[in-house]
Amino acid sequence: xxxxxxxxxxxxxxxxxxxxxxxxxxxxxxxxxxxxxxxxxxxxxxxxxxxxxxxxxxxxxxxxxxxxxxxxxxxxxxxxxxxxxxxx
Numbered sequence: 001x002x003x004x005x006x007x008x009x010x011x012x013x014x015x016x017x018x019x020x021x022x023x024x025x026x027x028x029x030x031x032x033x034x035x036x037x038x039x040x041x042x043x044x045x046x047x048x049x050x051x052x053x054x055x056x057x058x059x060x061x062x063x064x065x066x067x068x069x070x071x072x073x074x075x076x077x078x079x080x081x082x083x084x085x086x087x088x
Contacts, residue, residue, distance in 0.1 A: 001022075006024065007022060007024050007025070008024075009021075010022065010070075012035070012037045012064075013056065013059045013060075014037070014049065014054060014055065014056045014057070014058070014061070014063050015035070015049065015050060015060050016053075016055055019035060019036065019037060019060075020035060021035050021037055023070075029077070029078060030074065030076060030077045032067065032071065032080065033080045034067055034079070034081050035082050036053075036082045037049065038081050039082035039083040039084065040081060040083060040084045041081065041085075043081075044064075044081055
C-alpha cells in the first residue's frame, strides 16, 4: 500500500463490496488483519464466515479459505481477527 512492502491489501470479496484484509510486515514478523472476513475465533477455526451481514456467502467462504491457506503456508503469521482476539 505504501510502495515499500510493509503493508499489503488483500482483496477478500464476499462480506461486503470491496472487502479487504491486510498483511503487515513488522519487526516482530508478519501480521494478518482479517477484517470481517473472519471476525471471531469460532468462525476462523470452523471456516464459517460472518452470517446475516455477509453479502455473498460463496465469495466470503472462498476468501476465508484463501486466508487459511496463507496462514497454513506461513505459520509465523500473527493472526488478528476482525472482532475478537485469538488466544495464543
